[in-house]
Amino acid sequence: MAKLKGILSRTGPDALQAALDASDVIGEWDWDISTNHVRSDPLVALLFSVDPELAEVGAPFTAFTDRIHEEDRERVTRLIGECALAGGSYVAEYRVCSADGVTRWVLTRGHFELDARGGPWRGRGITIDITPTRMSDHAYVRSGTTVSGHPLERAANHCVAAHKALQEIEEPHLNLLSEMLLLEVGRKLAQLEGTRRRKGMN
Template structure:
């Protein structure tokens, strides 16, 4: 059932982070993807509970990026693996931002988690210079934007990093619209007479 819910949309769900109280709040699907009890996620779990659901090879890097975002208030876009409640390892793209108070202390974070497993499998099956004709050009652009974004994180140019954050956000919004369009089309085709 978890796989069916994830297959229905690439956007898994949203998260909210109360930084001073170390409480992360998510919906049921995000909780299950991180192998967290949904009731606990609804009432708020510590960040460490969610970090425990991240693949051990990706955990330290992800925690470091989250800390950097919380300290600076900059957007954070991270791709990493999780082991879900059903035992499946999935690739997710986590995109969020932390709001700082007037004194520069982190207050609240919010963001979205997107399932990248199919994209990642396709990327591994097709060489980087290969072209997959079945994909929407926007999906190809998203992969290139993500690669550029990841490369720019190592460059000490805040303007370039912010610009790549903005580009990735806009491409993500366009992808979300594309997914919604596909979902609506699928629902409409399913309810058409003769289907």
Template sequence: MPKWKSLDGWISAPAIQGVTDALDVIGNWSWDAASDRARSDRFAARLFDVDPEEAEAGLPLSAYAAWVHAADRSRLLTTFREAARNGWPYVTEFRVCFSDGVLRWVLARGRFSRNHMGRPVGGCGIVVDITDLRTNDGDLAFAQPETVFLTGEPPLERAAAAAMMAYRAIDAVPDPGLKARAEALLFDIGRKLAAQERAVQRKELN
């Protein structure tokens, strides 16, 4: 069952397989309520094993959900719809099954906006590859995936949102060095988010 929590600290292709194996890769997504389609960057696209160009243009949620582990799919979609309907920020974990049989763990955080009538307008968030955390940490390796509805937007999540906006803007600038630094910042934030989640889960297990 999803639960509420207040947090003081708060978005596989061979070409990046080495990176995803070595880092807690962070990707970002945005959702448009009118079309019910989600756009994501290339890192998020590869975590869901979908075509990066199609993901950037926008795909139906079903295209992403198709790669989510069958045991987690219903919970993830219910979480997304409920959070969107109520305007709640959330954090959840789930597994993704790649076409080659590889299974990866993903941590997702999202937030939504509503219009003056209280209807969802859109949402945005991040996904973090936490496979290494889940498979190599003895305390967490067998912990059940969890969903939490948040009561605020602490600093780390605000930093992630700002970094994603900066990365999207810089992506259009013909400066590889600047783009690499923006990318590195996102990776660093992803590692810190994963470490934060590790600390929260350890506390709950004790």
């Protein structure tokens, strides 16, 4: 993931397709609800056609939601808002208009924390490009206001938190290991959602 960030930051949107084709990658994001700004890595920024440099320091939440496909935007933003108010996790599969002009399918797994007064405080999660494996022409959205009981979804929360913590220290080996684990959990989570979607279609 660190290598991918470097490639994307140097070459910009033209590298997005090549980067996605070359590896099964996921990106991370962190939403400070008090300021309504989202910080993300370059991959998430380019998937949502947001300037990676702006996303690194924090882009307005609407800069990301405005790039959700118009047919998916209302229900996805409503889902995110509901989960932000209640706390807990959500999974959403939807289309985005990316920096290279291509409409892509993404799977986003987010988790929200509440402050001491029970109000929305922070959201963070991962976004996976699933365009090559998309099997339906209709957006699929599933949510829950509490953490799912499935081990993979609990693991995703812990992996994101661990990776964020390790980024605060200069331990390249630990950072690499946490990136590898986050990638693998993301892949398995995408497979899990694909299985759930197919069952829902039957």
